[in-house]
Amino acid sequence: MQKQKAEYRLRIPSQTDNLEIIRFFVGKVAHKVGFSEDDIGKIELAVDEACTNVMKHAYKEDITDKSLDVAVKIDYQKLTLVVTDHGKGFDPKKIRIPDMKEYLAELRVGGLGIYLMKTLMDEVDYDIKPGVRNQVRMVKYLINKKTSDILN
Amino acid sequence: MENFQVTRSDSELMSTLKIGGFLDAHTAPALEEAIQRLVDEGRYNIVIDFRELTYISSAGLGVFMGFIEEIRSKKGDIKMCSMSPKIYRVFDLLGFPTIYQIFEKYDEAAALFNPTAAPATDKSS
Numbered sequence: 150m151q152k153q154k155a156e157y158r159l160r161i162p163s164q165t166d167n168l169e170i171i172r173f174f175v176g177k178v179a180h181k182v183g184f185s186e187d188d189i190g191k192i193e194l195a196v197d198e199a200c201t202n203v204m205k206h207a208y209k210e211d212i213t214d215k216s217l218d219v220a221v222k223i224d225y226q227k228l229t230l231v232v233t234d235h236g237k238g239f240d241p242k243k244i245r246i247p248d249m250k251e252y253l254a255e256l257r258v259g260g261l262g263i264y265l266m267k268t269l270m271d272e273v274d275y276d277i278k279p280g281v282r283n284q285v286r287m288v289k290y291l292i293n294k295k296t297s298d299i300l301n
Numbered sequence: 302m303e304n305f306q307v308t309r310s311d312s313e314l315m316s317t318l319k320i321g322g323f324l325d326a327h328t329a330p331a332l333e334e335a336i337q338r339l340v341d342e343g344r345y346n347i348v349i350d351f352r353e354l355t356y357i358s359s360a361g362l363g364v365f366m367g368f369i370e371e372i373r374s375k376k377g378d379i380k381m382c383s384m385s386p387k388i389y390r391v392f393d394l395l396g397f398p399t400i401y402q403i404f405e406k407y408d409e410a411a412a413l414f415n416p417t418a419a420p421a422t423d424k425s426s
Contacts (some may be wrong), residue, residue: 165327168306172356190387197358201326249396261359261395268394 153182155223163204163215163234171200171219175230178221181230183291191269192228192289198262199232201283207236207283226291231284232272238279304328306353307335315346315414317407321353324361332364340368345377346414350407352383357391365401378402382410 159174163166172193179189200217208215218233246267247260266273272288305328306321316339324332339347348364365379372379382404384392392398404410 165325168325168327168358169323190390194391197325199359201358204326235370253396253400261362265359265391265394289342 153223154225157221157223159219160216161209161219163200163217163236165201165204168197168200169205172197175219175221177242178223179228179289182223184228184289188289192230195266195269195287195289196230196232198266199230199287202262202285203232203234203236206239207234209237212236228289228291230287230289233282233284235280235282238277238283241277244275305331307332309335309339311344315348315411316344317348317350317411319350319353321355323356323357324354324364325356326360331358332361333367336364336368340371343375343411345372345375345386347372347377347379348379348407348410348414349379350383350410351381351385351388352407354388356383357388359395362391362395362397365397369400378413380404380410380413 151194157174157178159171161171161237175196176189176193184192196219200219203217214235217233218231220229220231220233222229222231244263245260247264249264266285266287270287270289272286273287276284276286304322305399306319308319308321310317310319315321316333318332318339320332322328336347341347369377369379378401383406391401392401397403402410402413
């Protein structure tokens, strides 16, 4: 079990062709910390979904400097992913987590990203300051919380 | 797009798209284009072979959702096969096996479009 504190940062243009680099970066850090292959897959998918949302929705067409920051913070048993953009932001209260039963019955397109992020990670929250900076913060515990509670 | 490949093969009864590499928001349009072409040609019996696919995000899953209604309304379907456990888990997480038939082997999926073949076993049931 790793006993360490560290932070890794990546600033990258907000373009979908960079998703692969972002997943690679986050996956390598998660591997270094000791997450299982299964959990690394979940973390990579969660960061992809968060960054895809930024790439598709955060910036208006006329803004030239479209970049996003991905930070991975390691704090002993806890990995925190922070995705930051400087775009128009949104009201997190208006985010609707789809009811998957309804969703599938209606064969709807899109809106799955947020559901996946919430399912794959232990915690997901938002800090939105439109036009200044918007952040999605996601946490994954190396030993998941339930297991940790049982062990204690 | 070197990180995603889609290869099409047609038979009398159906078309197969073999997909490989990463299917994410960047590469999803290539798959969308390939399925759109099949739909435009009136080829509604489609098997997607996932054998070479190593990654999928919701943008990739969204492609199938975008076509399934139209294809089924034309009495066709999208059948899927040969997913790695990692890819299948993402489908499963979202409950997709309830709306798509997913098979372990290509032949099982293809048999569904071939009325003379033996019935196949569905992985999701």
